[in-house]
Amino acid sequence: xxxxxxxxxxxxxxxxxxxxxxxxxxxxxxxxxxxxxxxxxxxxxxxxxxxxxxxxxxxxxxxxxxxxxxxxxxxxxxxxxxxxxxxxxxxxxxxxxxxxxxxxxxxxxxxxxxxxxxxxxxxxxxxxxxxxxxxxxxxxxxxxxxxxxxxxxxxxxxxxxxxxxxxxxxxxxxxxxxxxxxxxxxxxxxxxxxxxxxxxxxxxxxxxxxxxxxxxxxxxxxxxxxxxxxxxxxxxxxxxxxxxxxxxxxxxxxxxxxxxxxxxxxxxxxxxxxxxxxxxxxxxxxxxxxxxxxxxxxx
Numbered sequence: 204x205x206x207x208x209x210x211x212x213x214x215x216x217x218x219x220x221x222x223x224x225x226x227x228x229x230x231x232x233x234x235x236x237x238x239x240x241x242x243x244x245x246x247x248x249x250x251x252x253x254x255x256x257x258x259x260x261x262x263x264x265x266x267x268x269x270x271x272x273x274x275x276x277x278x279x280x281x282x283x284x285x286x287x288x289x290x291x292x293x294x295x296x297x298x299x300x301x302x303x304x305x306x307x308x309x310x311x312x313x314x315x316x317x318x319x320x321x322x323x324x325x326x327x328x329x330x331x332x333x334x335x336x337x338x339x340x341x342x343x344x345x346x347x348x349x350x351x352x353x354x355x356x357x358x359x360x361x362x363x364x365x366x367x368x369x370x371x372x373x374x375x376x377x378x379x380x381x382x383x384x385x386x387x388x389x390x391x392x393x394x395x396x397x398x399x400x401x402x403x404x405x406x407x408x409x410x411x412x413x414x415x416x417x418x419x420x421x422x423x424x425x426x427x428x429x430x431x432x433x434x435x436x437x438x439x440x441x442x443x444x445x446x447x448x449x450x451x452x453x454x455x456x457x458x459x460x461x462x463x464x465x466x467x468x469x470x471x472x473x474x475x476x477x478x479x480x481x482x483x484x485x486x487x488x489x490x491x492x493x494x495x496x497x498x499x500x501x502x
Contacts, residue, residue: 204300204332204501205234206241208342208398208470210453210494213248213258213292217457217490221256223264225491233486233498240332242269242297243342245400247276250290262295272297277307277326279344294326294342294399303337303390304329308363310343311355318348323356325363329390335479335501338394339367347402347460357409360397361436364473368393368434369423393433396501397471400494404466405438405449414438414471433475439483439499440469450485452495459493470499 207230214223231238247265248258262276278291306327312320325343332338343360346352370391378386403410417431440449451464472480482500489495 204241204335205237205239206243206340206396206398206470206499206501207234207239207496208243208245208468208499209496210245210344210400210468210492211247212493213246213251213254213256214261215254215256215258215492217493219256221258222491223261223268227265227268229486229489229491230496233484233496239498240298240300241330241340242272242295243340243398244295244297245342245344246292247295248290248292249276249278250284250288251292265295265297269297272299273302275302275305275326275328277324279309279322279324292321293324294344296326296328296340296342298328298330298340300330300332302328302330310345310359311352313352313355315349315351320346320349320352323352325360327363327367329392331390332501335394335476337390337392338396338476339392341395341397343397343399343401345400345402353402354409354412357401357403357413361413361415364395364397364436365417365421365434367391367395368430368473369426372423372426372430393430393473393475395436395473396476396499397436398469398497398499400453400468402467433473435474436471437474437477438469439472439480442472442477442480443483449483450487450495452485452497453493455487455495456490457493468494468497470497472499472501476501 274297279293310323328340416435452468479501481502484498
């Protein structure tokens with residue numbers, strides 16, 4: 204399975220041109236032969252004509268560019284302007300694999316009035332890969348300006364992984380009346396990929412918390428002792444390369460948001476998927492966004 208994650212800056216390149224076509228083209232080029240199975244994009248806009256480049260309806264545009272894929276747009280910001288026009292901004296997941304369930308989970312937004320901030324969320328798509336079985340794709344974009352919020356959001360992501368995995372050990376009971384709908388049994392899996400723009404480096408305490416192994420007292424009742432290792436999150440780059448630093452993914456060519464290149468776009472995998480990680484690659488050349496895309500390959 205090939206997954207590309209990319210903060211697109213509403214598909215705006217460093218040349219100021221807004222083009223969803225260039226984003227899709229760049230992601231397919233990074234994925235190589237056969238293209239990607241899953242595409243996770245952050246900073247996708249719908250409306251917001253005042254954003255530089257006037258992005259328009261990007262979920263619709265991306266759907267037209269990706270025939271054969273199903274798209275799921277999770278708006279972290281969903282609002283109306285003074286003229287009553289709807290404006291939405293958030294994450295998008297596109298996949299050509301069978302989809303089992305979709306959840307859009309708001310992340311914490313504690314007050315931090317000394318800096319700018321906006322709502323954040325995590326889009327979770329459970330799909331079925333022919334080789335790996337059911338797995339949960341989680342993509343997000345954490346707060347840039349507000350460190351207190353970013354820390355709370357990282358903690359919430361860890362809790363979401365624990366909660367989702369807990370259902371594999373203690374699934375909800377079926378409700379037989381009316382066929383159980385919408386209480387009918389769901390597909391639960393410990394296999395998870397968490398990816399996106401985390402707006403923090405690997406030296407951030409929130410990053411360390413995100414990859415802290417689950418302890419026995421955190422597990423769901425009935426979970427086996429091995430569950431902590433299977434459910435915990437791991438940085439896919441470090442699984443492959445150990446202590447070698449991951450190449451920078453932000454501010455390589457544009458220093459508007461800081462003086463030096465940084466690494467803040469990651470792909471984490473559950474311990475259950477760790478043996479299946481085959482590659483993690485970064486396109487360090489493209490300039491069709493202010494971030495660089497990341498490719499994760501699972502086999």
